[in-house]
Amino acid sequence: MASQVLVAANRGPLSYALSDDRTLSARRGGGGLVSGLSAALAEQPGALWICAALSDADREAVRRDVSEPGVRMLDIDPTMYDDAYNGIANSVLWFTHHHLYDVPREPVFDAEFRRRWASYVAYNEAFTRALAEEAAQGARVLVQDYHLALVPGQLRQLRPDLRIAHFTHTPWASREFLDMLPEDVRSQLVWGMLGADVVGFHTWMWAANFASGATIEDERGIAQASFPKDGRCGVDHRRSAGDGRYGVKRVTSVDVFALGVDADELRALAHRPEVDAKLAELRAEVAGRRTIARVDRTELSKNILRGLLAYRELLAVHPEWRGEVVHLASAYPSRQDLKVYRDYTAAVSELAAEINAEFGTKDWQPVLVSVKDDFARSLAVYRMADVALVNPVRDGMNLVAKEIPVVSEAGCAVVLSTGAGAYEELREDALTVNPYDVSATAEALHAALSMPAAERAERTKRLAAAATALPPAAWFTAQLAALEA
Numbered sequence: 001m002a003s004q005v006l007v008a009a010n011r012g013p014l015s016y017a018l019s020d021d022r023t024l025s026a027r028r029g030g031g032g033l034v035s036g037l038s039a040a041l042a043e044q045p046g047a048l049w050i051c052a053a054l055s056d057a058d059r060e061a062v063r064r065d066v067s068e069p070g071v072r073m074l075d076i077d078p079t080m081y082d083d084a085y086n087g088i089a090n091s092v093l094w095f096t097h098h099h100l101y102d103v104p105r106e107p108v109f110d111a112e113f114r115r116r117w118a119s120y121v122a123y124n125e126a127f128t129r130a131l132a133e134e135a136a137q138g139a140r141v142l143v144q145d146y147h148l149a150l151v152p153g154q155l156r157q158l159r160p161d162l163r164i165a166h167f168t169h170t171p172w173a174s175r176e177f178l179d180m181l182p183e184d185v186r187s188q189l190v191w192g193m194l195g196a197d198v199v200g201f202h203t204w205m206w207a208a209n210f211a212s213g214a215t216i217e218d219e220r221g222i223a224q225a226s227f228p229k230d231g232r233c234g235v236d237h238r239r240s241a242g243d244g245r246y247g248v249k250r251v252t253s254v255d256v257f258a259l260g261v262d263a264d265e266l267r268a269l270a271h272r273p274e275v276d277a278k279l280a281e282l283r284a285e286v287a288g289r290r291t292i293a294r295v296d297r298t299e300l301s302k303n304i305l306r307g308l309l310a311y312r313e314l315l316a317v318h319p320e321w322r323g324e325v326v327h328l329a330s331a332y333p334s335r336q337d338l339k340v341y342r343d344y345t346a347a348v349s350e351l352a353a354e355i356n357a358e359f360g361t362k363d364w365q366p367v368l369v370s371v372k373d374d375f376a377r378s379l380a381v382y383r384m385a386d387v388a389l390v391n392p393v394r395d396g397m398n399l400v401a402k403e404i405p406v407v408s409e410a411g412c413a414v415v416l417s418t419g420a421g422a423y424e425e426l427r428e429d430a431l432t433v434n435p436y437d438v439s440a441t442a443e444a445l446h447a448a449l450s451m452p453a454a455e456r457a458e459r460t461k462r463l464a465a466a467a468t469a470l471p472p473a474a475w476f477t478a479q480l481a482a483l484e485a
């Protein structure tokens with residue numbers, strides 16, 4: 001049966017595991033996006049999620065034609081996948097959108113880059129072909145993220161009947177960073193995105209960056225962003241016919257859908273017996289001290305090192321906190337195929353060890369680092385933390401900043417970076433910091449620890465209300481509705 005609603009994302013809602021006797025088992029992925037999208041998709045008859053096979057077990061499942069209803073995994077050649085995912089999506093596009101380059105050395109756009117870019121194009125084409133095959137006439141297609149930026153343009157060519165949306169979960173690069181890309185690559189990226197009827201972002205900042213970067217005139221056509229008075233922004237564009245003439249004008253609307261948290265679901269998850277057990281363990285470890293918590297993938301953009309430096313400065317400048325506070329830092333491994341991520345992970349452990357050596361005593365360890373991706377433990381941390389440190393240099397949204405206030409028991413003061421997308425919605429009741437300013441972050445931690453309990457509880461209530469404004473199912477339906485408009 002052809003599908004009416006399709007989602008395309010690099011990561012799918014499930015992954016396979018292969019046991020010793022070569023039996024395959026499917027496991028539902030965790031995380032707000034996957035559960036939110038899965039719930040919303042379940043209400044759409046015949047909906048389909050197209051994703052890449054990420055592991056050998058996933059590929060084996062595709063080969064054996066084992067499939068779960070509503071999911072189609074693409075078996076993409078592993079070398080091509082590695083070039084597209086690690087080589088381009090995570091090393092070039094992620095770095096560009098998060099402004100992460102160490103500019104004296106990077107980026108370098110050479111022959112090797114060109115080889116990888118060709119893989120990225122082919123990987124996008126694999127998704128495009130699958131979507132074109134599976135979509136019913138006039139179906140709505142929701143393409144996710146920077147991995148698949150070329151899909152809307154490719155799909156528009158194959159299937160002009162489809163309604164196409166693209167949503168970016170990361171920031172969008174400022175014009176200056178976008179302009180670092182080779183001109184033809186930048187053009188492919190922009191025109192790829194403009195194949196969509198609607199492009200969505202978490203905040204107006206990212207949407208405005210996109211619109212400004214999409215004002216372009218080159219051999220592919222002319223595009224011009226407009227910021228009309230009703231607040232909706234769009235890009236008018238005409239493709240070049242190649243003979244000096246242009247095709248019909250199309251409009252891509254640029255919209256904001258600020259993804260939030262499903263409060264009931266998250267609270268239910270946070271009160272399972274296994275979370276209660278982790279909470280009891282943590283309470284014993286912390287032994288009545290105050291806690292500053294962070295929970296992240298070990299990700300360059302999360303600014304974990306400056307977070308640790310700020311904690312060190314807090315202990316140095318406000319010695320009254322020595323022995324009185326514990327920093328619970330969950331930094332679970334991510335993208336370890338990339339050397340720069342492995343080095344960063346090692347640097348985080350080293351700095352935490354230095355702080356422990358400098359200030360620790362025989363009955364107090366200042367930093368407890370946890371590198372296991374343990375959602376139950378994270379939820380226990382959310383419930384008990386006095387202070388949350390969310391200090392990314394740049395982040396599309398940052399759902400941790402939204403999840404903590406929702407499940408916090410006694411109220412949690414959130415120290416929040418101005419670089420997080422969540423800043424737009426949470427800034428009133430968070431303690432906001434410039435992510436590069438370590439001393440200001442140390443002072444914000446001090447202020448957060450010193451905040452009277454009643455004020456903390458009041459702020460947490462308001463943060464939770466803001467955080468739950470657009471839960472995943474509503475976020476998804478809002479995009480479907482924008483495609484109808």
Ligand code: G6P
Pocket residue numbers: 011145169170334335
């Ligand atoms: C960000 C991206 C997602 C990605 C996630 C985890 O949130 O926007 O698309 O899935 O990071 O990264 P990974 O590379 O492990 O999928």
